[in-house]
Amino acid sequence: MSLIFQSNLPIDMTRERALPGVQPLDMSDWLHVDDAYGAQMAERMRLMECRLxxxxxxxxxxxxxxxxxxxxxxxxxGTMNGFQRSGDHMLCPDGRRVSLIGEPLCVIGALIQEDVCILQKPVGAEEHSLSAAILCFPANWTLAEKFAHPMGRIHQPVDSYDSNMQRRVQRLCDGLQVGRPLWRFNHGHAGPELFAPRAERDFDEGEASAVRNFLRAERQSLIRLPQSGAILFSIHTYIVRQ
Known part of the structure; x- marks a missing residue:
């Protein structure tokens, strides 16, 4: 399979920040359409067809x-260049006409480059859990192993996600307010393939990629949904040559 690269990272993703590295998000800058849109969307459609x-x-x-x-x-x-809605369809920047009537997660996956996860905090629970996702581009994790689990369990193989980090992340989720979204980014170690799942038993946080002439990064956004109170967690994956 051919590899898919962006030409560069957004400038605000090139400066490292201390963990968890969150900052305010301007909603006009939430969803990105970059020069890899067409190729990434073709791969998303292939994965949803073959590995749903x-x-x-x-x-x-x-x-x-x-x-x-x-x-x-x-x-x-509807506010972004390249998209045009016509009734129950959306014309996308790559020329595809996507029906907005269908399984919502699959419609999301057909529209945007971002993967989308839904985090909910069950009544009486201490942490938010992963209750839904369209995740075409996992970086060293597998949706089946993380689905329906709380945040601490989801990050269990990651040594740097200790009890202190777990508390900080949960405070962040609890404190996220409607109309005040946040974003962060990371630079990962997964390979240059967009679909890069890895089982927990094979996880090695310190493992460096065998391919060193590229950089993989994720732009992650956290938005409190006003009606349900759930958190929309979106992930835009960038892979650039170095």
């Missing part, structure tokens, strides 16, 4: 948050 069970998961309780997330995404795309 590997890239999509949803709890029953996540139905309303997922629908709310799709409505927010469609609203946002």
């Amino acid at each position: 069970d590997d890239v999509r998961a949803q709890c029953v309780d996540a139905r309303e948050p997922v629908r709310e997330a799709l409505a927010l995404i469609v609203e946002q795309l």
